[in-house]
Amino acid sequence: MIAAEDGHASLANSGAYAKPWHWHDCVMFILPSQGTLELKHEDRREGTWLSHDRFAVVPSNRAHKTRAGIGANSHVALYATGDMLHRLDRDIGSLSEFHRRTRAAVLVRRTSTIRTLQELAMKSDDGAYGHAGVKRSLSAALLVQCIAEVIAGEMMPNVSKREHGMALVADLKEYLTLHADEDIPLDALCERFGISRRHVTRLFRDGTGLSVGEFQQGIRLQTARELLSGTDLPISEIAFRVGFDSGAALAHAMRRVDGRSPSDIRKEAPSPARQARSSRAQAAQSAVAE
Structure with missing residues (x-):
C-alpha cells in the first residue's frame, strides 16, 4: 500500500504478479514502472x-x-470510487469527457509528469516527518494527472505480444547505452531483467540484428568518434571513458570496424580549438564589415 484515503487508494506490485479474472466497484488505473504487464478484459x-x-x-x-x-x-495500481470522481467533478472541473472516453478499457500515453509523480509516490522515506501525508498528496496528484491525460492526452493502440518483446528490447538498449562504459556480463544483465540467457539473446538479436556485445561495442565506438571529433582529449582518456582498457584497444576495435584509427578520425575533423578560432575570426570580420 502506497497511500489510501476516503475514495481512492494506490498500491505497488512487483515480482511474479498475476491476478485472475475479477472486477472492482471503482475505476482502476494501471501504471507500469519497470518491465511489462499483460491486461485482458471483457x-x-x-x-x-x-x-x-x-x-x-x-x-x-x-x-x-x-x-x-x-x-x-x-507497477502502480490506482483506484478511484464514484464518490471520489464526483468530488473531483464538483471541485476541479467536469469529468464528462473522462467518462465518455472510459466507457471501455483504454490505453493512454504515460507522460513525463506522470512518470515523475509515480516515482515520487513509490519512493521509500518512512522515517521522514509527515511521510504518510506526503504519500497521500502524491497519490492524489498522480490520480488527478492520470485523469487529465485521459481527457486531453493521447490514446494509445493495443500492443501485441511481439510488441511487448520489443518494449523489453528497448529497456535493454536503454540500460546498455547508459552503462556502455562498463563490462556487464550477460548473466548480470539476465539477473537484472529477470530473463534467461537464451531468451535475452534471442529476443535482442531479433529486435536489433545484433548480439548484446555487438550493440554495446557499437555504442562505445560511436561515443568515441564523437569525442575524437568534438574534443581535444587524449586518445587514451577517450578510450578509458568509453570502456576500453587502453588507446591501443580502442584503435584495434576502430580499425576492425571502420578501417580507420582514432588518429585518422581526429585528423578528418577540425579541432575544437581551431573551430573556436575560426568562429572568433568570422565574428571579428562581421564587426569590421558593419
Whole structure:
C-alpha cells in the first residue's frame, strides 16, 4: 500500500504478479514502472501489453485479469470510487469527457509528469516527518494527472505480444547505452531483467540484428568518434571513458570496424580549438564589415 484515503487508494506490485479474472466497484488505473504487464478484459480477451510508455484505465465493474510479463517488473495500481470522481467533478472541473472516453478499457500515453509523480509516490522515506501525508498528496496528484491525460492526452493502440518483446528490447538498449562504459556480463544483465540467457539473446538479436556485445561495442565506438571529433582529449582518456582498457584497444576495435584509427578520425575533423578560432575570426570580420 502506497497511500489510501476516503475514495481512492494506490498500491505497488512487483515480482511474479498475476491476478485472475475479477472486477472492482471503482475505476482502476494501471501504471507500469519497470518491465511489462499483460491486461485482458471483457472487451479484449486476447490481451494487450502495457509498458513504460503507456498506462491503462479499466472502468468499474469491468471484468479483467492481469499478469506480469517476462523479466523484472513493477507497477502502480490506482483506484478511484464514484464518490471520489464526483468530488473531483464538483471541485476541479467536469469529468464528462473522462467518462465518455472510459466507457471501455483504454490505453493512454504515460507522460513525463506522470512518470515523475509515480516515482515520487513509490519512493521509500518512512522515517521522514509527515511521510504518510506526503504519500497521500502524491497519490492524489498522480490520480488527478492520470485523469487529465485521459481527457486531453493521447490514446494509445493495443500492443501485441511481439510488441511487448520489443518494449523489453528497448529497456535493454536503454540500460546498455547508459552503462556502455562498463563490462556487464550477460548473466548480470539476465539477473537484472529477470530473463534467461537464451531468451535475452534471442529476443535482442531479433529486435536489433545484433548480439548484446555487438550493440554495446557499437555504442562505445560511436561515443568515441564523437569525442575524437568534438574534443581535444587524449586518445587514451577517450578510450578509458568509453570502456576500453587502453588507446591501443580502442584503435584495434576502430580499425576492425571502420578501417580507420582514432588518429585518422581526429585528423578528418577540425579541432575544437581551431573551430573556436575560426568562429572568433568570422565574428571579428562581421564587426569590421558593419
